[in-house]
Amino acid sequence: MSNIDIKSVNAIRILSADTVQKANSGHPGLPLGSAAMAYELWAKHMNHNPANPKWENRDRFVLSGGHGSALLYSLLHLFGYGNLSVEDLAQFRQLDSLTPGHPEYKHTVGIEATTGPLGAGMAMAVGMAMAEAHLAAKFNKDNYPIVDHYTFVLGGDGCMMEGISSEAFSLAGTLGLNKLIVLYDSNKISIEGDTDIAFRENVEKRFEAFGFQTLVVEDGNDLIAIGKAIEEAKADKTRPTLITVKTKIGHGCPAKEGKASAHGEPLGADNVKALRENLAWESHEPFEVAEDVYDNFKAIAKKNADVEAEWAQLFADYAKAFPEMKELWDQYHNENIAxxxxxxxxxxxxxxxxxxxxxxxxxxxxxxxxxxxxxxxxxxxxxxxxxxxxxxxxxxxxxxxxxxxxxxxxxxxxxxxxxxxxxxxxxxxxxxxxxxxxxxxxxxxxxxxxxxxxxxxxxxxxxxxxxxxxxxxxxxxxxxxxxxxxxxxxxxxxxxxxxxxxxxxxxxxxxxxxxxxxxxxxxxPQLAGSNKEGTLKGGYVIEDSIKEVPDAIILATGSEVELGINAKAELAKEGIDVRVVSLPSIDVFEQQSAEYKESVLPKAVRARVAVEAAIDFGWGNYVGLDGAYVTMKGFGASAPADQLFKKFGFTTENVVKAVKSVL
Missing domain, CATH: 3.40.50.970 (Thiamin diphosphate (ThDP)-binding fold, Pyr/PP domains)
Structure with a gap:
């Protein structure tokens, strides 16, 4: 373990602590405890290129414990992703910054997924690994492994407690997703204290039952052991791998290490000072990193750029050898193909x-x-x-x-x-x-x-x-x-x-x-008045009134549109002229111009009835104070569907009655 490696790990720790302290808000415990495994992974075992964050064959990294975002921002800064600066780190959790409280996809360069709800990142990583496996099966040819990358996900005890992780990893094991590698930050601390109060299971045994290879690193600061485990995980060609890395939350902070208080609050100025002294960082100002550390990360980034360049040459040769596959690749990656x-x-x-x-x-x-x-x-x-x-x-x-x-x-x-x-x-x-x-x-x-x-x-x-x-x-x-x-x-x-x-x-x-x-x-039934143009606008007049200004408007969706049309026919027999509006998507209709919405639902017509076999919540914006509802008022019942629609008032007669009530 070289001195520059130790300094680089500590740079991640100090930057993370400074970031949280400056904001006076955040979670320093995970970054301090997980910095060594994150550095070892990103620096020596993960193919990624900061100069091209969207390189198709990059390894994916998901921070499932999104509360530890300071760790990820520190990594992105040190590696040079998107020119994320120390000024950006100093704006952690501030309005409109590039460093929000939890990682946000599309917001900060290098973030692969929005995480925060614990366990969600674990399951999303399974989806990424499935995508890699599928695309590899579709595109790879002998001597041309153009889709060949790993999905890494890092999370802690909270992620393991959430049921979503068990659901997802049960499937991952069943599918034998061998390029999925889970890094488990096992520090035995949750917000309320030691995890023994609520979480005593043997996680490794659970993952063995799922079909995972399970590995344990006893010392979360042992870069050599962590690296060996990652390579052992890659060597297993039939199973996904869980690597349990035993860490101490808040590592390096004498007053906070191993304690729940390190989880979700700033360390405090005195404790940050003690951390700097403990990690031999006291000569540096907040957010200051030595040039030799930056040089180390730049050298790693350059090496990774060379890896991408090698892949780009491989892909170019592949495209020449298999032009039909190159054409197919372009179709797969064409977002506008439909x-x-x-x-x-x-x-x-x-x-x-x-x-x-x-x-x-x-x-x-x-x-x-x-x-x-x-x-x-x-x-x-x-x-x-x-x-x-x-x-x-x-x-x-x-x-x-x-x-x-x-x-x-x-x-x-x-x-x-x-x-x-x-x-x-x-x-x-x-x-x-x-x-x-x-x-x-x-x-x-x-x-x-x-x-x-x-x-x-x-x-x-x-x-x-x-x-x-x-x-x-x-x-x-x-x-x-x-x-x-x-x-x-x-x-x-x-x-x-x-x-x-x-x-x-x-x-x-x-x-x-x-x-x-x-x-x-x-x-x-197939409705004579339905049309794709109106549907793609979210709502339209499916059957209009004879008058330019109708006596009333019936608004309906789905199966109830037919009811509205039938009610219109019955009301016409009594001289009541009704417009029927189909609103297949209120969300899309709301995006239309005021002029279009007025043409469909003129404000002058206050006699309106909403018909939908669901609760009426949300319909008030269209029905108004003078309108009526043919909707559900409670839960359903067990009976044939036609009996239920009649029981709960979804009949032509009831819609006719509702329209008359607002005239």
Whole structure:
């Protein structure tokens, strides 16, 4: 262990401590304890090039314990990522800085994933490793391993306690993802104290049961032992690896080392001073790093740039030897590959017969697979019900990573996070699927999708009380309101084939947000007035009034649009002239111009009725004080769907009554 290595590790520690102290906010314990393993990994075992942070074949690193972000910012600064400066470190946790409290994807150069909710980074890393395995199976040729990189993820006891990590690592072991390496910062401290109060399991035995190789480094400051473990992990070609690295939280700070107080609060000026003295750093001012340390990191970065250059030459030779594969590679990495589908009549074609929108979605998926070669996805053990299986594309498994159908098992939470990892990796357009009611399990990771601006598609079927006999545990009520409340998240609830195809078109052409398709179990008719242009604007007039200013407006989504149309016909018999508006995506409709929204929902018409087999929360913005609702007021029940719709008031007669009540 050279002197420059020791100085470099201590530079990471001191910079992290200074960063937290300057902000008077943050978590110094993890950076101080994990600095040695992070340095050993980044400096000697990880292929990455600060000059090209998006190099396709770079190793990925995810800091699952995102509260330890000062560690990551220190690494990025020292290696020269994005010219992240000491001034940026000094702005830690301040408004509009490049160093927010937790790492944010797309915000700071070199951050591979937004992390903060513990365990989420663990599961996203599994998705990245799956993406690597799939792309390697698709593209690699003898002597041309153009996709050949590792996914490293670092987290602590909290990440291991969260259930999402068990879900994800159970699948990773099943899939034999040997290029996934988990670094476990085992310091036996959580916010409330020693982990023995709530966490006494043998983590290594659990991971062995998952199918991992497990290695233990007894001293978290032993760079040689850490390096040996990383190389041993790489040498295992059949299993992912857990490396338990035993550390002391707050290492080097005499008054805080090994104590819970080191976790989530600044060390304090006196303790930072003691840390500097303990690490022989007292001659340096805050945020000051010796030139020989910077030179060390520059030399490592140069070496890594040479590694990328070697890969670039390999890829150039590959492109010459296999021009058809180069063309395919470009298609996989073309984010706009689906844009032209708007003009392809065959993509928009459908049979004019009643059909469940989940079935129509399945039809679209099996069209998209031929247009988008990087299209990949699956469900949480529900593909026969959610209609998300791609025919003839094989199953992704330890025996065939080239398969495009993913099987997540009954793991909705991990599935969504893994979907995020697939999207983060690049080169793939992913979707995940489950029953809509189980979006409750999906929600935390869907929120991360929205935060990161990932174009992941959520296929959520069995959208209402139309589920029927399964009863209220399986009948979503408040979930649409939940999704609509989420910033940068688009939910579509289509009413027929045209709207379903358009919703999918929106999803696969999105570049900066996730999309949910909320789909029926029961058959719906194809509606004469539906159109793709209006659907892609989120809402439109599906059947208009005769008068320029209608007597009333019925607003509906999904299966209830037909009810609105039927009610309009009945009201016309009584001389009441109604406009029916389909709002398949309120999120998208809200993005339209004020003029367009006024043309669909003129403010002068205050007699409005919202019809949706879900809770009315969120509809007030459209219905107003004078409007009425035909919506759910409580949970559902167990009975055939047609009986339930009648019981809860989703009938033509009840919609007619509601319209009359506001006139």
């Amino acid at each position: 844009k032209d589908l708007i003009q392809k009549e065959e993509f928009w074609a459908f049979d004019n017969k009643p059909e469940a929108t989940r079935n129509l979605s399945g039809m679209v998926i099996n069209r998209l697979k031929d247009y988008i070669p990087g299209f990949i996805g699956g469900s949480a053990d529900l593909a026969p019900s959610t209609k998300t299986y791609m025919n003839g594309e094989g199953d992704f498994s330890v025996d065939d990573y080239a398969g495009r159908n993913l099987h997540f098992g009954v793991r909705e939470l991990a599935m969504a996070a893994i979907g995020n990892g697939l999207a983060l990796h690049g080169g793939l357009r992913a979707y995940v699927s489950t029953f809509f009611v189980f979006s409750d399990y999906v929600k935390p990771m869907a929120r991360l999708s929205a935060l990161m601006g990932l174009p992941l598609t959520y296929v959520l079927t069995h959208d209402s009380i139309g589920v029927g006999e399964d009863g209220p545990t399986h009948e979503p009520i408040e979930q649409l309101a939940m999704l609509r409340a989420m910033p940068n998240f688009v939910a579509y609830r289509p009413a027929d084939a045209t709207e379903t195809i358009a919703a999918w078109y929106h999803a696969v052409t999105s570049l900066d947000h996730p999309t949910a398709l909320v789909l029926t179990r029961q058959n719906l």
